[in-house]
Amino acid sequence: MRIIVATVLVSLTFITVSFTLEEGISEEAGIDYAGSTVIHAGTLLAIAGEEPLSEKSIVVKDGKVAAVVDGYVDGNQIQDTELNIIDMSDKFVMAGMMDMHVHLASRGPDPAERALHGITNSHKTLMAGFTTVRDLGAADDTIFKLRDGIENGDLIGPRIFAAGNIIGVGGRANGKECNGPESCRRTTRDMISAGADWIKIYASCSGGRLCSHPDGSPMFFADEVEAITEVAKKYDVKVAAHSHPRDSALQVLEYGVRSIEHGSFINEDAMRTMIRDKVYFVPTVAVMDMIEEGFENPDADPIMEAHNRVFYENNPPTIYEAYKMGVLIATGTDAGVVPHGKNYREVERFVELGIPNSDALKMTTINSADLLEKSEELGTIEAGKIADIIAIDGNPLETIEDVRNVVFVMKDGIVYKD
Ligand SMILES: [Zn+2]
The missing domain is CATH 2.30.40.10 (Urease, subunit C, domain 1)
Structure with a gap:
C-alpha cells in the first residue's frame, strides 16, 4: 500500500x-x-x-x-x-539603441581635454540607452584608446566602432591628407594600422561652412576615392562618406561606400543606387536642433543663417522621400555637433518627419546593426545575441518621446x- x-x-x-x-x-x-x-x-x-x-x-x-x-x-x-x-x-x-554618427572625443585643441570629454561623453551616451555607437571622426588616436578602454572594462561607455581621423584632401580642417591616389592609399593604410574599424571620408565640404549648394563640387578626384575604397576593401574595413552636395554622393557611390552621411542633396539617382547596392543613409537630422537654436540667435551671421535655412528646408523632405523609396536608413545624431546623451533626438526627429514609431525604433536597432554588419550579434533580443538590453518607462511605440x-x-x- x-x-x-x-x-x-x-x-x-x-x-x-x-x-x-x-x-x-x-x-x-x-x-x-x-x-x-x-x-x-x-x-x-x-x-x-x-x-x-x-x-x-x-x-x-x-x-x-x-x-x-x-x-x-x-x-x-x-x-x-x-x-x-x-x-x-x-x-x-x-534592444540597446545605437547611434551611427557620433564624435565622442573631438572637442578642443588639447589631447588630454579630448580624452576627458571622451570619457564623460561615453558615459552619457550609455546612460541614454545607446549601447553601441559608430564614431565618425576624431582629431587623433584618442578614440581608439577610449574604445579599447571600454572594451576591456576600464571605462564605462557604449561599444565603439571608430574611424579615427577623417580622410580628406588635406589642408586646414580638411582631414588627414589624401592628395593623389598614392597619398590616399598610404593614408588609408595608416588609419587602418592605427586601429580604424571604419574609414570616414570628407567627400564634400563640411556643413559648418558654406556647403548648402546642391551643385557643389566633390572634394576628391575619382582616382582618389578609388584608392581609398580599394585599400579599405583589401582590409575588410567599410567606408562612410560625408557628403552634402548631389555630385559628391553620386561620385562615391560608384566605389562601394557603405554609408552616406548627411546626404543633404542626394537625388533620386543616388537613392536608387543606394537601394540597389544596399548603401545606408545616415541623415543626422538631429542637427536641425542646433540649426533651430541658431535661428533664435539675434547676433547670428546672416550669411550663415541663410545657408542653414537651405539645409533646414531641404533636409526633412529629402529624408522622408528616401524613406518612402525604400533607402536603408540608420540613426546618427552627429553628437559632438549636437549634445551627447541626447542621442534619442534622432529617433524623435524621424517620427516628426512622418516615419512610424516602429520603423524609427528599427532604424536605431536592427538597421544600425545591419549597417555595421553585426546583425548576428546585435540589434534584437534573441537567443545567441549579445545581451544589450534597455528598459523604458512608458511605451515609445505609442509616444516616441518615451525613448528619453x-x-x-x-x-x-x-x-x-x-
Ligand atoms: Zn559628423
Whole structure:
C-alpha cells in the first residue's frame, strides 16, 4: 500500500513539474539556468518592426541572451539554482539603441581635454540607452584608446566602432591628407594600422561652412576615392562618406561606400543606387536642433543663417522621400555637433518627419546593426545575441518621446543603470 501511495505522489509531482514547464518555460525547457540573470519584461520589443510581446523572461548568461521564454521564470521553478531576477514587469524592454554618427572625443585643441570629454561623453551616451555607437571622426588616436578602454572594462561607455581621423584632401580642417591616389592609399593604410574599424571620408565640404549648394563640387578626384575604397576593401574595413552636395554622393557611390552621411542633396539617382547596392543613409537630422537654436540667435551671421535655412528646408523632405523609396536608413545624431546623451533626438526627429514609431525604433536597432554588419550579434533580443538590453518607462511605440525615459541599461550582460 505504501509503495502505491509513493508511486502516486511521484506521478503527481512529475505532472506538476511538467505543467510548470508547459506554462512557465515552455519554449526552452532545456535551459541551464546556473549563473544566469533573468529579466522579467512586461512589454518586450524583441525585434523592432514586429509586434511587442508581453510578460516574457529574458535569460542572460555569459553576456549573451540564452533564451526568451514565456511568462516570468522565478527561482521556485528552477531547482537548485540561484537566479538573479531583474524585475522590469512594468517596463518597456527593447534592444540597446545605437547611434551611427557620433564624435565622442573631438572637442578642443588639447589631447588630454579630448580624452576627458571622451570619457564623460561615453558615459552619457550609455546612460541614454545607446549601447553601441559608430564614431565618425576624431582629431587623433584618442578614440581608439577610449574604445579599447571600454572594451576591456576600464571605462564605462557604449561599444565603439571608430574611424579615427577623417580622410580628406588635406589642408586646414580638411582631414588627414589624401592628395593623389598614392597619398590616399598610404593614408588609408595608416588609419587602418592605427586601429580604424571604419574609414570616414570628407567627400564634400563640411556643413559648418558654406556647403548648402546642391551643385557643389566633390572634394576628391575619382582616382582618389578609388584608392581609398580599394585599400579599405583589401582590409575588410567599410567606408562612410560625408557628403552634402548631389555630385559628391553620386561620385562615391560608384566605389562601394557603405554609408552616406548627411546626404543633404542626394537625388533620386543616388537613392536608387543606394537601394540597389544596399548603401545606408545616415541623415543626422538631429542637427536641425542646433540649426533651430541658431535661428533664435539675434547676433547670428546672416550669411550663415541663410545657408542653414537651405539645409533646414531641404533636409526633412529629402529624408522622408528616401524613406518612402525604400533607402536603408540608420540613426546618427552627429553628437559632438549636437549634445551627447541626447542621442534619442534622432529617433524623435524621424517620427516628426512622418516615419512610424516602429520603423524609427528599427532604424536605431536592427538597421544600425545591419549597417555595421553585426546583425548576428546585435540589434534584437534573441537567443545567441549579445545581451544589450534597455528598459523604458512608458511605451515609445505609442509616444516616441518615451525613448528619453531609459531607466535600465545592460550591455554585454552587465547592468550599468538600474
Ligand atoms: Zn559628423
